[in-house]
Amino acid sequence: MRFSQMFIPTLREVPAEAEIISHQLMLRAGLMRKQASGVYSFLPLGLRTLKKIEKIIREEMDRAGAQELLMSALLPAESYKESGRWEVFGPEMFRLKDRNNREFCLGPTHEEIFTETMKSIRSYRALPMILYQIQTKYRDERRPRFGVMRSREFIMKDAYSFDRDEAGLDASYQRMAEAYHRIFDRLKLKYKVVEADTGAMGGSGSQEFMVTSEVGEAVMAYCEACGYAANEEKAQCSVPQADTQEALPVERIHTPQVRTIEELTTFLSCSPKQFAKTLIYRADGSLVAAMVRGDRELNEIKLMNALKCNELEMADAESVQQVTRAQVGFAGPVALGIRIIADHEVAAAVNLIVGANETDYHLKNVTFGRDFQAEVHDIRSITPEDPCPRCGKTISLTRGIEVGHIFKLGTKYTRALGCNYLDETGTERPMVMGCYGIGLNRSMAAIIEQNNDENGIIWPMAVAPYHVIIVPVNVLDETVMKTAEDLYKVLQKAHVEVILDDRNERPGVKFKDADLIGIPIRINIGKKASEGLVEFKYRENRQAIELTVQEAIDKITAEVKAIE
Ligand SMILES: [Zn+2]
Known part of the structure; x- marks a missing residue:
């Protein structure tokens, strides 16, 4: 073409x-x-x-x-x-x-x-x-x-x-x-x-x-x-061993305007591992709470599997306020009154900090089993700190x-x-x-995504829209154009999918376009056409090599054959 x-x-x-x-x-x-x-x-x-x-x-x-x-x-x-x-x-x-x-x-x-x-x-x-x-x-x-x-x-x-x-x-x-x-x-x-x-x-x-x-x-x-x-x-995330620390009495702590885990860790100067997030979801129409440790990501697919539900979305602010009787950001498991799914790590911990279901308050020293009940499942996303579920070595x-x-x-x-x-x-x-x-x-x-550079696409030969692009550097030069046209015809006959860039444009413009659309092989035809020589260049290489027209044809047909 x-x-x-x-x-x-x-x-x-x-x-x-x-x-x-x-x-x-x-x-x-x-x-x-x-x-x-x-x-x-x-x-x-x-x-x-x-x-x-x-x-x-x-x-x-x-x-x-x-x-x-x-x-x-x-x-x-x-x-x-x-x-x-x-x-x-x-x-x-x-x-x-x-x-x-x-x-x-x-x-x-x-x-x-x-x-x-x-x-x-x-x-x-x-x-x-x-x-x-x-x-x-x-x-x-x-x-x-x-x-x-x-x-x-x-x-x-x-x-x-x-x-x-x-x-x-x-x-x-x-x-x-x-x-x-x-x-x-x-x-x-x-x-x-x-x-x-x-x-x-x-x-x-x-x-x-x-x-x-x-x-x-x-x-x-x-x-x-x-x-x-x-x-x-x-x-699967590994199930942690239960924390053997002594469970301390629950304390209600005043945490004005402190809603996010980051704000809490700063305010109480402690690790996010000591917190449990309580997230309120709507699952097939019903409100449920899901708990993971403060430093963990909840995995919604795992949660859906645990709940055996078809549709899951975060509950809207109004529903959260209704069920927690507090502003958003203070949800917690104690006396919550809806179904709770807790991650294994939450169930294994003692003395957690959680929302108090009361605006501007959190609870300290909350422990699963004593202070709240929940269904326990693996509902968090795996992290690089977790061991391989099969062999126990490091996971990536x-x-x-x-x-x-x-x-x-x-x-x-x-x-x-x-x-x-x-x-x-x-x-x-x-x-x-x-x-x-x-x-x-x-x-x-x-x-x-896997085959590109700053100039454009680098198609693998098997899926490239065309195999070869012929770029005559100056379309007004008769020898150049004759060489280009002849090569174009030979390649077409050999069932090579070939573009002839016959536009009267500067070479730089043509090279840029050829790189952008990612054609795997480019043949530049310039002054040396009079000596029967052309430049052969792979899209992924910087350097072109000089070949006779016949050598170029042989190399191209071999490359195209290799994908069949
Ligand atoms: Zn392994």
Whole structure:
């Protein structure tokens, strides 16, 4: 393609709304445009990369024996009501009604519909079966952000396996895990596979493929010593030994205008470890209190699992004031009158400082069991001070972007929707199911997060929108242009995806654009064209090398062949 004819609306300025590199570069390099919050259009360069990611995923899914089909995005409510997820998804599900007032949603994920479809299979002989699609999903995220990292419309590869029994599921799950390794290896991503929480979805096992990145929204814990890796929700914190200090009598202390942990530690000049935070939540409509030590972070997913609730949010100020009979900032567990979930560390401690449920007062020397009761669970986030849950050595934390998720669902959906098969003896049994997702747009953003420099994107060859860009330094020089045009034709014939930058622009402008859009190989054609020489430059290297035209052609075709 000739650059002069291409639709590549690059931007010089960093768009203000884009906080992370991939989002900035996807806008600046003209890969996509924003339509609305969390909704993006893909432009030609972006679409080419997206299609390549799609192709790699499709090849590996097919290789693993999965069969592709395509479901609609507009889905009737009935199956979601039968499975219970019409409620569970809550405001995250886009809902609409047709002209006859029939309820629909825009599919957030398709477990129900695949399960319905599989009801056409009756015999055990047809199992196992893995079906997948590459299709658009919709989720009305509360806070769409980071471009396509967390968007409201996105393309997902979702696969579903159906087996006769748990052993069959284990084998299908393993097959998908191996396919995922091949996919993310081919996408040139650096990733970790972590144990994930099965949470509200139920199920017996789950792993996430996490691309390591500082801008990742997820925190994962891993152990260099034994290889343990889990996401923050799953990584268990050790249960501390009970404090053996003597429990002192409770004291009421005056703490005027002291609400936050920082203000308290300063005011009472002591460590945040001596405090317990009491946080008031609304869980499926009811108020509950959750307690963690002052220096710890509460993990809301762990709390949701402990409560077995579907929806959890911080209670509003009015509710907090009602239940604590005090201003916000003075909540505590003593005589609180609502369900309390306390972290193990809170239960193990004695002589804690907590809110007094009275404005401007705290209580000192409060001890679990004597002064208040609570359900005790692991509800805090793991820290680098915690030992590895498996081997006890040091644990490390890092941030990651979840690009893939594999999940053993079991019979949750097949039982709910009556998806049964007949076994060898003619007995009806529910199929045993697994589900397997990959976010395509997010994978693309993750590749950019791991492959960029101050000048722009550095696409790996396998997913680059084009393999090569030819840059004639002076388009008015006949020899230069003839060399460029000839090379362009030869490469096209060799099925190399090539851009010819035929614009009458300064070389600096062309080089800048080529770097920004990240084409892996650049061929500069200058004065030495008259001697049959061109410059060959990899996007990731600073230095160009001088080659004859034929050497350049051989090197390019070899590089392109290597990705096939
Ligand atoms: Zn370990």
